[in-house]
Amino acid sequence: MKLIITDIEEFNLPVEGEYKxxxxxxxxxxxxxxxxxxxxxxxxxxxxxxxxxTGINMGKCSEMIxxxxxxxxxxxxxxxxxxxxxxxxxxxxxxxxxxxxxxxxRYENVIALxxxxxxxxxxxxxxxxxxxxxxANADNYDGQVKQIRFFSNIEEMEGLVL
Amino acid sequence: MRIALIDASPKAKGSTSGILxxxxxxxxSGRAGMEMVDVAxxxxxxxxxxWEKLDCADGWVFACPLYVDCLPGHLLSCLAxxxxxxxxxxxxxxxxxVNCGFYEGIQAETALKVMQNWCAKxxxxxxxxxxxGGGGALDIMTATPQEHGPKAPISKALSExxxxxxxxxxxxxxxxxxxxxxFPRFLYKMAGQMGWRHEIKANxxxxxxxxxxx
Numbered sequence: 441m442k443l444i445i446t447d448i449e450e451f452n453l454p455v456e457g458e459y460k461x462x463x464x465x466x467x468x469x470x471x472x473x474x475x476x477x478x479x480x481x482x483x484x485x486x487x488x489x490x491x492x493x494t495g496i497n498m499g500k501c502s503e504m505i506x507x508x509x510x511x512x513x514x515x516x517x518x519x520x521x522x523x524x525x526x527x528x529x530x531x532x533x534x535x536x537x538x539x540x541x542x543x544x545x546r547y548e549n550v551i552a553l554x555x556x557x558x559x560x561x562x563x564x565x566x567x568x569x570x571x572x573x574x575x576a577n578a579d580n581y582d583g584q585v586k587q588i589r590f591f592s593n594i595e596e597m598e599g600l601v602l
Numbered sequence: 603m604r605i606a607l608i609d610a611s612p613k614a615k616g617s618t619s620g621i622l623x624x625x626x627x628x629x630x631s632g633r634a635g636m637e638m639v640d641v642a643x644x645x646x647x648x649x650x651x652x653w654e655k656l657d658c659a660d661g662w663v664f665a666c667p668l669y670v671d672c673l674p675g676h677l678l679s680c681l682a683x684x685x686x687x688x689x690x691x692x693x694x695x696x697x698x699x700v701n702c703g704f705y706e707g708i709q710a711e712t713a714l715k716v717m718q719n720w721c722a723k724x725x726x727x728x729x730x731x732x733x734x735g736g737g738g739a740l741d742i743m744t745a746t747p748q749e750h751g752p753k754a755p756i757s758k759a760l761s762e763x764x765x766x767x768x769x770x771x772x773x774x775x776x777x778x779x780x781x782x783x784x785f786p787r788f789l790y791k792m793a794g795q796m797g798w799r800h801e802i803k804a805n806x807x808x809x810x811x812x813x814x815x816x
Contacts, residue, residue, distance in 0.1 A: 513715060
């Protein structure tokens with residue numbers, strides 16, 4: 441299953457195979473740093489606003505595709521809030537991976553990460569930052585980066601098949 | 603000089619970001635002409651009180667936790683609103699302190715880069731940041747001396763940041779610092795994992811529940 445997280449409300453890009461889209465449909469609450477998703481309801485966020493199951497969906501996906509406006513080299517606040525609410529994808533315990541501390545796996549799936557960032561005047565520094573964040577995400581999820589692409593606007597993504 | 607100490611943790615109380623800002627406040631207090639104001643950015647929507655304090659500050663120091671290798675989503679939202687309001691029209695010195703639960707402060711590098719990109723886009727002056735590793739241990743070390751012991755590397759970096767803030771306009775921006783608690787990594791890891799077990803039991807669960815796969 442492909443898990444697509446996007447800030448585009450009218451998301452209509454074609455997707456090959458089975459997929460699930462998480463997009464702005466109702467107001468999302470930001471992560472409050474309570475760690476309830478690790479120590480109260482392990483694997484699931486404790487905030488019930490329709491976005492609490494992202495960690496579970498990540499555990500079922502083979503590819504996670506982020507389609508977002510670029511904010512200073514990061515994804516948008518909405519997409520980031522979805523990601524922040526899904527740290528339950530990993531186990532709270534630590535492992536040393538590539539010489540650094542990261543979280544242990546909760547699930548066995550290896551996620552391929554793809555990033556499609558759009559926005560006017562995305563700078564080279566922002567592109568480098570976006571690539572560094574994806575590499576770091578791959579280390580933390582124990583997954584791998586599949587591809588990163590940049591677009592000037594949403595229209596430029598027409599013709600893409602995810 | 604008026605410095606806004608901006609607590610950008612999603613937690614209103616008891617955050618590591620708040621502890622780090624208190625330590626920075628300690629370094630800055632008593633310096634001639636230095637005035638500090640506290641700003642809270644705990645949610646995605648900027649509040650009127652925050653705008654008022656930011657408007658009249660000469661420097662902004664953000665402190666936040668590392669969330670998924672980046673800034674927390676609520677802070678990104680606030681930064682975008684600040685960009686929209688002030689872009690190109692405010693001379694301000696910006697500093698960042700990003701703490702992570704992981705041991706290595708360098709893991710905060712990507713978050714500090716996002717903050718630097720934000721400054722470049724909005725026309726603010728990036729003055730430097732600190733990536734703090736082992737942030738999970740700081741809340742039990744509030745009474746620990748600053749100058750020596752496990753907090754020493756962090757305190758030293760905060761003291762250097764305070765010096766740079768004081769010299770603003772004269773000194774130059776400094777390279778980002780990456781520091782960790784002076785405490786063996788394996789012990790930090792062990793203590794953290796014991797903490798999760800203690801917490802899940804306090805919530806009525808069992809240690810093995812930590813690995814549930816819903």
